[in-house]
Amino acid sequence: MRNIQGVRPVRLKNMLAYGFGDLFGGGSFFIIGTLFMVFLTDIVGLSPVEAGGIVALGKIWDALLDPTIGHLSDNLNTKRGRRRIFFLLGIIPVAVSFSMLWIPVEGTHAFKYAYFVFAYLLFNTAFGMVMVPYNTLAAEMTSDYNTRSKMTGIRMAFSQGASFLGAFFPRRIVDAFPDGQGYLVMGIIFGILFAIPWFFVYKGTWESDRVLEKKAKKPFLQELKGLFLDFGTAFRNKSFNVYLAMYLGSYVAMDVFNALFFYFVAYYMFKEGIFADTLSFVQITQVLFIPLVTYVAIKLGNKLTYNISMVIWGMGIVIFSLLTKDTSITMIYLAAFFLGSGHSGAVMIPWNVLPFVSDVDEMITTKRREGVYAGLMSFIRKSSQALAIFLVGLALKGVGYVPNAEQSLETLQGLQKLFMIVPAALILIGILSTIWFKISPKNHKILLNEIERRRSGGKAELVTPEARKVCESLTGFKYEKLWGGSERQGTLSKKSVG
Structure with a gap:
Protein backbone atom coordinates (compact mmCIF):
# COMPACT_ATOMS: atom_id res chain seq x y z
CA MET A 1 0.00 0.00 0.00
CA ARG A 2 1.15 3.55 -0.69
CA ASN A 3 2.67 5.41 2.22
CA ILE A 4 0.29 8.38 2.31
CA GLN A 5 -0.58 10.20 5.49
CA GLY A 6 -4.05 9.27 6.67
CA VAL A 7 -4.47 6.47 4.03
CA ARG A 8 -2.11 3.67 5.01
CA PRO A 9 -3.85 1.74 7.82
CA VAL A 10 -2.17 1.82 11.20
CA ARG A 11 -2.40 -1.74 12.46
CA LEU A 12 -1.87 -3.00 16.01
CA LYS A 13 1.70 -4.11 15.22
CA ASN A 14 2.48 -0.58 14.04
CA MET A 15 0.97 0.93 17.18
CA LEU A 16 3.05 -1.43 19.32
CA ALA A 17 6.22 -0.58 17.38
CA TYR A 18 5.44 3.13 17.84
CA GLY A 19 4.71 2.79 21.54
CA PHE A 20 7.87 0.77 22.14
CA GLY A 21 9.99 3.91 21.72
CA ASP A 22 8.65 5.56 24.86
CA LEU A 23 10.29 2.92 27.02
CA PHE A 24 13.21 5.31 26.78
CA GLY A 25 11.24 8.55 27.08
CA GLY A 26 9.16 7.51 30.07
CA GLY A 27 11.70 5.28 31.79
CA SER A 28 14.77 7.51 31.59
CA PHE A 29 12.93 10.62 32.76
CA PHE A 30 11.35 8.73 35.62
CA ILE A 31 14.64 7.28 36.88
CA ILE A 32 16.44 10.61 36.51
CA GLY A 33 13.56 12.43 38.17
CA THR A 34 13.42 10.13 41.19
CA LEU A 35 17.05 9.06 41.72
CA PHE A 36 19.50 11.40 39.99
CA MET A 37 19.28 14.12 42.62
CA VAL A 38 19.66 11.54 45.42
CA PHE A 39 22.64 9.98 43.61
CA LEU A 40 24.41 13.32 43.18
CA THR A 41 23.81 14.51 46.75
CA ASP A 42 24.07 11.32 48.81
CA ILE A 43 26.61 9.30 46.76
CA VAL A 44 28.71 11.76 44.74
CA GLY A 45 28.68 14.37 47.50
CA LEU A 46 27.44 17.43 45.62
CA SER A 47 25.16 19.96 47.27
CA PRO A 48 21.44 20.06 46.31
CA VAL A 49 22.02 23.36 44.49
CA GLU A 50 24.98 21.93 42.54
CA ALA A 51 22.98 18.81 41.66
CA GLY A 52 20.07 20.88 40.40
CA GLY A 53 22.47 23.19 38.59
CA ILE A 54 23.92 20.30 36.57
CA VAL A 55 20.52 19.51 35.15
CA ALA A 56 19.75 23.19 34.54
CA LEU A 57 23.02 23.75 32.65
CA GLY A 58 22.03 21.05 30.20
CA LYS A 59 19.18 23.22 29.02
CA ILE A 60 21.52 25.81 27.51
CA TRP A 61 22.66 23.09 25.14
CA ASP A 62 19.11 21.90 24.57
CA ALA A 63 18.03 25.39 23.56
CA LEU A 64 20.09 24.85 20.39
CA LEU A 65 19.93 21.09 20.05
CA ASP A 66 16.25 20.13 20.14
CA PRO A 67 14.93 22.84 17.81
CA THR A 68 17.78 22.09 15.41
CA ILE A 69 16.96 18.37 15.34
CA GLY A 70 13.29 19.22 14.80
CA HIS A 71 14.22 21.48 11.90
CA LEU A 72 16.52 18.84 10.40
CA SER A 73 13.85 16.14 10.68
CA ASP A 74 11.42 18.40 8.79
CA ASN A 75 13.88 18.98 5.95
CA LEU A 76 16.28 16.01 5.79
CA ASN A 77 16.05 13.70 2.78
CA THR A 78 17.68 10.24 3.03
CA LYS A 79 16.88 6.74 1.80
CA ARG A 80 15.99 5.80 5.38
CA GLY A 81 13.65 8.71 5.89
CA ARG A 82 14.02 12.22 7.20
CA ARG A 83 12.99 11.30 10.76
CA ARG A 84 13.45 7.53 11.22
CA ILE A 85 17.15 7.66 10.30
CA PHE A 86 17.73 9.26 13.72
CA PHE A 87 16.45 6.12 15.46
CA LEU A 88 19.26 4.04 13.95
CA LEU A 89 21.88 6.69 14.63
CA GLY A 90 20.81 7.01 18.27
CA ILE A 91 20.92 3.38 19.43
CA ILE A 92 24.51 3.34 20.74
CA PRO A 93 24.51 6.93 22.10
CA VAL A 94 21.35 6.16 24.11
CA ALA A 95 22.94 3.14 25.82
CA VAL A 96 26.30 4.82 26.51
CA SER A 97 25.05 8.20 27.66
CA PHE A 98 22.49 6.88 30.14
CA SER A 99 25.09 4.55 31.66
CA MET A 100 27.57 7.42 32.09
CA LEU A 101 25.12 9.34 34.28
CA TRP A 102 25.51 6.81 37.08
CA ILE A 103 29.28 6.37 37.38
CA PRO A 104 30.30 7.26 40.99
CA VAL A 105 33.46 9.04 39.84
CA GLU A 106 36.31 9.80 42.23
CA GLY A 107 38.45 12.91 42.29
CA THR A 108 38.23 16.53 43.29
CA HIS A 109 34.92 18.24 43.81
CA ALA A 110 35.46 20.33 40.68
CA PHE A 111 36.22 17.24 38.60
CA LYS A 112 33.05 15.50 39.77
CA TYR A 113 30.98 18.53 38.92
CA ALA A 114 32.57 18.91 35.46
CA TYR A 115 32.15 15.21 34.71
CA PHE A 116 28.42 15.18 35.45
CA VAL A 117 27.86 18.35 33.45
CA PHE A 118 29.50 16.62 30.48
CA ALA A 119 27.61 13.34 31.04
CA TYR A 120 24.29 15.12 31.25
CA LEU A 121 24.98 17.10 28.08
CA LEU A 122 25.80 13.86 26.29
CA PHE A 123 22.61 12.24 27.56
CA ASN A 124 20.53 15.20 26.37
CA THR A 125 22.12 14.94 22.94
CA ALA A 126 21.19 11.26 22.62
CA PHE A 127 17.72 11.90 24.02
CA GLY A 128 16.99 14.69 21.55
CA MET A 129 18.39 12.68 18.66
CA VAL A 130 15.66 10.05 18.97
CA MET A 131 12.80 11.65 20.90
CA VAL A 132 12.35 14.78 18.78
CA PRO A 133 11.70 12.81 15.55
CA TYR A 134 9.75 10.23 17.55
CA ASN A 135 7.27 12.83 18.76
CA THR A 136 6.24 13.57 15.16
CA LEU A 137 5.24 10.02 14.24
CA ALA A 138 1.58 10.05 15.33
CA ALA A 139 0.90 13.06 13.12
CA GLU A 140 2.97 11.52 10.29
CA MET A 141 1.25 8.12 10.31
CA THR A 142 -2.41 9.16 10.53
CA SER A 143 -4.76 12.13 10.80
CA ASP A 144 -7.60 10.11 12.36
CA TYR A 145 -8.63 11.30 15.85
CA ASN A 146 -9.44 7.84 17.26
CA THR A 147 -6.35 6.17 15.78
CA ARG A 148 -4.09 8.84 17.23
CA SER A 149 -5.75 8.39 20.62
CA LYS A 150 -5.15 4.64 20.49
CA MET A 151 -1.53 5.17 19.46
CA THR A 152 -1.02 7.58 22.35
CA GLY A 153 -2.69 5.12 24.73
CA ILE A 154 -0.31 2.35 23.68
CA ARG A 155 2.63 4.74 23.86
CA MET A 156 1.67 5.74 27.39
CA ALA A 157 1.29 2.10 28.37
CA PHE A 158 4.91 1.54 27.34
CA SER A 159 5.98 4.80 28.97
CA GLN A 160 4.29 4.03 32.27
CA GLY A 161 5.41 0.41 32.06
CA ALA A 162 8.97 1.71 31.83
CA SER A 163 8.26 3.96 34.81
CA PHE A 164 7.09 0.90 36.72
CA LEU A 165 10.36 -0.87 35.88
CA GLY A 166 12.14 2.31 36.96
CA ALA A 167 10.29 2.29 40.26
CA PHE A 168 10.62 -1.41 41.02
CA PHE A 169 14.15 -2.40 39.97
CA PRO A 170 16.69 0.47 40.23
CA ARG A 171 16.62 0.86 44.00
CA ARG A 172 16.84 -2.91 44.45
CA ILE A 173 19.84 -3.06 42.11
CA VAL A 174 21.45 -0.12 43.92
CA ASP A 175 21.00 -1.75 47.34
CA ALA A 176 22.52 -5.01 46.10
CA PHE A 177 25.96 -3.45 45.57
CA PRO A 178 28.23 -1.53 47.98
CA ASP A 179 29.71 1.96 47.70
CA GLY A 180 27.31 3.27 45.09
CA GLN A 181 28.41 0.77 42.42
CA GLY A 182 24.82 -0.42 42.16
CA TYR A 183 23.95 2.85 40.44
CA LEU A 184 26.42 2.06 37.65
CA VAL A 185 25.10 -1.50 37.26
CA MET A 186 21.58 -0.10 37.11
CA GLY A 187 22.63 2.51 34.54
CA ILE A 188 24.19 -0.09 32.24
CA ILE A 189 21.18 -2.42 32.44
CA PHE A 190 18.67 0.31 31.73
CA GLY A 191 20.88 1.97 29.13
CA ILE A 192 20.78 -1.24 27.08
CA LEU A 193 17.04 -1.65 27.72
CA PHE A 194 16.38 1.89 26.48
CA ALA A 195 18.51 1.44 23.33
CA ILE A 196 16.99 -1.79 22.01
CA PRO A 197 13.50 -0.48 21.10
CA TRP A 198 14.71 2.02 18.50
CA PHE A 199 15.43 -0.66 15.92
CA PHE A 200 11.85 -1.91 16.22
CA VAL A 201 10.44 1.63 16.11
CA TYR A 202 12.36 2.15 12.87
CA LYS A 203 11.03 -1.08 11.34
CA GLY A 204 7.40 -0.72 12.40
CA THR A 205 6.63 2.94 11.66
CA TRP A 206 6.63 5.21 8.63
CA GLU A 207 6.55 8.82 7.51
CA SER A 208 4.17 10.59 5.17
CA ASP A 209 5.21 10.99 1.55
CA ARG A 210 5.30 14.76 1.78
CA VAL A 211 7.41 16.21 -1.01
CA LEU A 212 10.02 18.49 0.51
CA GLU A 213 10.11 22.01 -0.80
CA LYS A 214 13.46 22.75 -2.39
CA LYS A 215 15.13 25.77 -0.84
CA ALA A 216 18.23 27.70 -1.77
CA LYS A 217 21.08 27.20 0.66
CA LYS A 218 21.77 30.08 3.02
CA PRO A 219 24.76 30.91 5.24
CA PHE A 220 24.73 28.98 8.54
CA LEU A 221 23.97 31.96 10.77
CA GLN A 222 21.12 33.00 8.51
CA GLU A 223 19.73 29.46 8.59
CA LEU A 224 20.02 29.43 12.39
CA LYS A 225 18.24 32.76 12.68
CA GLY A 226 15.47 31.54 10.38
CA LEU A 227 15.20 28.36 12.43
CA PHE A 228 14.50 30.20 15.67
CA LEU A 229 12.12 32.60 13.98
CA ASP A 230 10.31 29.50 12.72
CA PHE A 231 10.03 28.16 16.25
CA GLY A 232 8.82 31.50 17.50
CA THR A 233 5.79 31.29 15.20
CA ALA A 234 4.57 28.22 17.09
CA PHE A 235 3.67 30.45 20.03
CA ARG A 236 1.24 32.37 17.81
CA ASN A 237 -0.86 29.22 17.55
CA LYS A 238 -3.56 29.68 20.20
CA SER A 239 -4.14 25.94 20.59
CA PHE A 240 -0.42 25.40 21.20
CA ASN A 241 -0.31 27.97 23.99
CA VAL A 242 -3.32 26.39 25.71
CA TYR A 243 -1.79 22.95 25.23
CA LEU A 244 1.50 24.19 26.69
CA ALA A 245 -0.21 25.37 29.88
CA MET A 246 -1.95 21.99 30.23
CA TYR A 247 1.32 20.16 29.61
CA LEU A 248 3.36 22.18 32.07
CA GLY A 249 0.64 21.96 34.71
CA SER A 250 0.80 18.16 34.71
CA TYR A 251 4.44 17.46 33.89
CA VAL A 252 6.12 20.01 36.14
CA ALA A 253 3.88 18.83 38.98
CA MET A 254 5.07 15.30 38.22
CA ASP A 255 8.73 16.39 38.16
CA VAL A 256 8.47 18.16 41.52
CA PHE A 257 6.61 15.21 43.04
CA ASN A 258 9.13 12.67 41.74
CA ALA A 259 12.13 14.74 42.86
CA LEU A 260 10.75 15.05 46.39
CA PHE A 261 9.22 11.59 46.78
CA PHE A 262 12.29 9.81 48.13
CA TYR A 263 13.11 12.63 50.54
CA PHE A 264 9.51 12.69 51.82
CA VAL A 265 9.24 8.93 52.31
CA ALA A 266 12.73 8.45 53.75
CA TYR A 267 13.06 11.52 55.97
CA TYR A 268 9.51 12.70 56.76
CA MET A 269 7.74 9.32 57.02
CA PHE A 270 10.87 7.41 58.18
CA LYS A 271 9.90 4.60 55.79
CA GLU A 272 12.74 4.38 53.29
CA GLY A 273 12.11 0.64 53.05
CA ILE A 274 8.73 1.13 51.35
CA PHE A 275 10.03 3.62 48.75
CA ALA A 276 10.49 1.16 45.87
CA ASP A 277 7.33 -0.84 46.59
CA THR A 278 5.11 2.24 46.92
CA LEU A 279 6.49 3.83 43.79
CA SER A 280 6.06 0.55 41.92
CA PHE A 281 2.43 0.38 43.01
CA VAL A 282 1.83 3.92 41.74
CA GLN A 283 3.34 3.07 38.36
CA ILE A 284 1.53 -0.23 37.86
CA THR A 285 -1.74 1.52 38.71
CA GLN A 286 -0.97 4.07 36.02
CA VAL A 287 -0.38 1.32 33.47
CA LEU A 288 -3.61 -0.49 34.36
CA PHE A 289 -5.64 2.70 33.96
CA ILE A 290 -4.25 3.54 30.49
CA PRO A 291 -6.94 1.52 28.58
CA LEU A 292 -9.71 3.21 30.56
CA VAL A 293 -8.20 6.66 30.01
CA THR A 294 -7.87 5.95 26.27
CA TYR A 295 -11.51 4.84 26.07
CA VAL A 296 -12.75 7.89 27.96
CA ALA A 297 -10.63 10.21 25.79
CA ILE A 298 -12.16 8.74 22.61
CA LYS A 299 -15.72 8.92 23.98
CA LEU A 300 -15.64 12.17 25.94
CA GLY A 301 -12.68 14.03 24.46
CA ASN A 302 -9.31 15.07 25.83
CA LYS A 303 -10.46 18.06 27.87
CA LEU A 304 -12.86 16.26 30.24
CA THR A 305 -10.52 13.26 30.57
CA TYR A 306 -7.63 15.55 31.49
CA ASN A 307 -9.61 17.45 34.12
CA ILE A 308 -10.98 14.31 35.79
CA SER A 309 -7.50 12.79 35.91
CA MET A 310 -5.89 15.95 37.31
CA VAL A 311 -8.48 16.23 40.10
CA ILE A 312 -7.96 12.60 41.16
CA TRP A 313 -4.19 12.99 41.01
CA GLY A 314 -4.32 16.19 43.07
CA MET A 315 -6.41 14.41 45.70
CA GLY A 316 -3.79 11.68 45.84
CA ILE A 317 -0.96 14.17 46.37
CA VAL A 318 -2.80 15.94 49.19
CA ILE A 319 -3.70 12.64 50.89
CA PHE A 320 -0.15 11.30 50.60
CA SER A 321 1.36 14.50 51.98
CA LEU A 322 -0.71 14.08 55.15
CA LEU A 323 0.70 10.60 55.88
CA THR A 324 3.11 10.12 58.79
CA LYS A 325 5.44 7.46 60.14
CA ASP A 326 2.48 5.97 62.03
CA THR A 327 0.23 5.62 58.98
CA SER A 328 -0.88 2.06 58.18
CA ILE A 329 0.34 0.38 55.03
CA THR A 330 -3.29 0.13 53.85
CA MET A 331 -3.70 3.90 53.93
CA ILE A 332 -0.35 4.37 52.16
CA TYR A 333 -1.44 2.16 49.29
CA LEU A 334 -4.86 3.81 49.11
CA ALA A 335 -3.15 7.17 48.64
CA ALA A 336 -0.82 5.57 46.09
CA PHE A 337 -3.87 4.27 44.19
CA PHE A 338 -5.22 7.82 43.83
CA LEU A 339 -1.79 8.96 42.66
CA GLY A 340 -1.50 6.28 40.00
CA SER A 341 -5.06 6.33 38.67
CA GLY A 342 -5.14 10.11 38.32
CA HIS A 343 -1.62 10.47 37.03
CA SER A 344 -2.38 8.04 34.22
CA GLY A 345 -4.58 10.50 32.34
CA ALA A 346 -2.62 13.55 33.48
CA VAL A 347 0.47 12.38 31.58
CA MET A 348 -1.28 10.71 28.64
CA ILE A 349 -3.63 13.46 27.48
CA PRO A 350 -0.98 16.16 26.80
CA TRP A 351 0.90 13.85 24.43
CA ASN A 352 -2.40 12.83 22.83
CA VAL A 353 -3.14 16.49 22.07
CA LEU A 354 0.21 17.37 20.44
CA PRO A 355 -0.49 15.91 16.95
CA PHE A 356 -3.74 17.89 16.78
CA VAL A 357 -1.85 21.09 17.52
CA SER A 358 0.18 20.44 14.35
CA ASP A 359 -3.08 20.23 12.38
CA VAL A 360 -4.08 23.65 13.69
CA ASP A 361 -0.68 24.98 12.64
CA GLU A 362 -1.26 23.74 9.08
CA MET A 363 -4.44 25.81 8.91
CA ILE A 364 -2.34 28.86 9.84
CA THR A 365 0.77 28.28 7.72
CA THR A 366 -0.29 25.71 5.03
CA LYS A 367 2.76 23.66 6.15
CA ARG A 368 3.22 20.37 7.98
CA ARG A 369 5.62 21.30 10.78
CA GLU A 370 5.46 18.34 13.16
CA GLY A 371 9.23 18.63 13.63
CA VAL A 372 8.90 22.22 14.81
CA TYR A 373 6.47 21.27 17.54
CA ALA A 374 8.26 18.03 18.44
CA GLY A 375 11.59 19.85 18.79
CA LEU A 376 10.00 22.61 20.80
CA MET A 377 8.22 20.18 23.13
CA SER A 378 11.32 18.06 23.66
CA PHE A 379 13.18 21.21 24.67
CA ILE A 380 10.33 22.35 26.92
CA ARG A 381 10.03 18.87 28.47
CA LYS A 382 13.68 18.71 29.41
CA SER A 383 13.80 22.35 30.42
CA SER A 384 10.79 22.02 32.69
CA GLN A 385 12.26 18.97 34.40
CA ALA A 386 15.63 20.69 34.76
CA LEU A 387 14.02 23.79 36.23
CA ALA A 388 11.90 21.68 38.57
CA ILE A 389 14.91 19.72 39.84
CA PHE A 390 17.01 22.88 40.17
CA LEU A 391 14.27 24.63 42.16
CA VAL A 392 13.79 21.53 44.30
CA GLY A 393 17.51 21.69 45.06
CA LEU A 394 17.19 25.32 46.09
CA ALA A 395 14.08 24.54 48.12
CA LEU A 396 15.78 21.66 49.95
CA LYS A 397 18.63 23.98 50.86
CA GLY A 398 16.11 26.61 51.92
CA VAL A 399 14.35 24.27 54.35
CA GLY A 400 17.71 23.15 55.78
CA TYR A 401 18.07 19.64 54.32
CA VAL A 402 21.35 17.88 55.24
CA PRO A 403 22.26 14.72 53.24
CA ASN A 404 22.45 11.44 55.19
CA ALA A 405 21.50 13.04 58.50
CA GLU A 406 18.52 13.35 60.82
CA GLN A 407 16.53 16.40 59.78
CA SER A 408 15.24 19.12 62.10
CA LEU A 409 11.54 19.60 62.80
CA GLU A 410 11.54 22.81 60.74
CA THR A 411 13.11 20.98 57.80
CA LEU A 412 10.52 18.23 57.94
CA GLN A 413 7.66 20.72 58.07
CA GLY A 414 9.12 22.60 55.12
CA LEU A 415 9.54 19.34 53.20
CA GLN A 416 5.89 18.44 53.75
CA LYS A 417 4.69 21.83 52.51
CA LEU A 418 6.85 21.60 49.40
CA PHE A 419 5.61 18.08 48.69
CA MET A 420 1.94 19.09 48.92
CA ILE A 421 1.51 22.71 47.89
CA VAL A 422 3.75 23.05 44.83
CA PRO A 423 2.39 20.07 42.81
CA ALA A 424 -1.19 20.89 43.83
CA ALA A 425 -0.82 24.50 42.65
CA LEU A 426 0.59 23.36 39.30
CA ILE A 427 -2.27 20.89 38.86
CA LEU A 428 -4.75 23.72 39.45
CA ILE A 429 -3.02 25.82 36.76
CA GLY A 430 -3.34 22.93 34.30
CA ILE A 431 -7.05 22.53 35.03
CA LEU A 432 -7.79 26.25 34.68
CA SER A 433 -5.99 26.38 31.33
CA THR A 434 -8.53 23.98 29.79
CA ILE A 435 -11.10 26.79 29.84
CA TRP A 436 -9.54 27.86 26.52
CA PHE A 437 -9.06 24.33 25.10
CA LYS A 438 -11.24 23.89 22.00
CA ILE A 439 -9.87 20.79 20.21
CA SER A 440 -12.79 18.35 20.40
CA PRO A 441 -13.41 15.36 18.09
CA LYS A 442 -16.11 17.36 16.28
CA ASN A 443 -13.99 20.51 15.89
Missing part, protein backbone atom coordinates in the same frame (compact mmCIF):
# COMPACT_ATOMS: atom_id res chain seq x y z
CA HIS A 444 -11.01 18.50 14.74
CA LYS A 445 -13.04 16.83 12.00
CA ILE A 446 -14.32 20.22 10.81
CA LEU A 447 -10.75 21.56 10.81
CA LEU A 448 -9.43 18.65 8.73
CA ASN A 449 -12.25 19.01 6.22
CA GLU A 450 -11.49 22.70 5.83
CA ILE A 451 -7.76 22.00 5.42
CA GLU A 452 -8.56 19.47 2.70
CA ARG A 453 -10.87 21.97 0.98
CA ARG A 454 -8.16 24.65 0.94
CA ARG A 455 -5.54 22.14 -0.23
CA SER A 456 -7.81 21.33 -3.18
CA GLY A 457 -7.95 24.98 -4.20
CA GLY A 458 -11.09 26.04 -2.35
CA LYS A 459 -11.49 29.79 -1.99
CA ALA A 460 -11.45 31.54 1.39
CA GLU A 461 -14.71 33.37 0.73
CA LEU A 462 -16.58 30.07 0.30
CA VAL A 463 -15.89 28.89 3.87
CA THR A 464 -19.00 27.85 5.80
CA PRO A 465 -19.93 29.82 8.94
CA GLU A 466 -19.32 26.74 11.10
CA ALA A 467 -15.85 26.08 9.64
CA ARG A 468 -14.96 29.75 9.99
CA LYS A 469 -15.93 29.77 13.66
CA VAL A 470 -14.03 26.56 14.44
CA CYS A 471 -10.87 27.62 12.60
CA GLU A 472 -10.83 31.00 14.32
CA SER A 473 -11.40 29.52 17.78
CA LEU A 474 -8.58 26.96 17.33
CA THR A 475 -5.99 29.23 15.73
CA GLY A 476 -6.62 32.61 17.35
CA PHE A 477 -6.68 34.36 13.95
CA LYS A 478 -9.41 35.88 11.80
CA TYR A 479 -10.17 33.44 9.00
CA GLU A 480 -8.88 35.83 6.32
CA LYS A 481 -5.41 35.60 7.84
CA LEU A 482 -5.33 31.79 7.80
CA TRP A 483 -3.92 29.42 5.19
CA GLY A 484 -0.77 31.50 4.88
CA GLY A 485 -2.67 34.78 4.61
CA SER A 486 -1.05 36.26 7.70
CA GLU A 487 2.42 35.58 6.32
CA ARG A 488 1.58 37.08 2.94
CA GLN A 489 0.21 40.17 4.62
CA GLY A 490 3.14 40.40 7.04
CA THR A 491 0.79 40.32 10.02
CA LEU A 492 1.51 36.96 11.58
CA SER A 493 2.19 38.55 14.94
CA LYS A 494 -1.15 40.40 15.05
CA LYS A 495 -3.81 38.22 16.57
CA SER A 496 -7.38 39.18 15.89
CA VAL A 497 -9.33 36.52 17.75
CA GLY A 498 -9.25 35.91 21.50
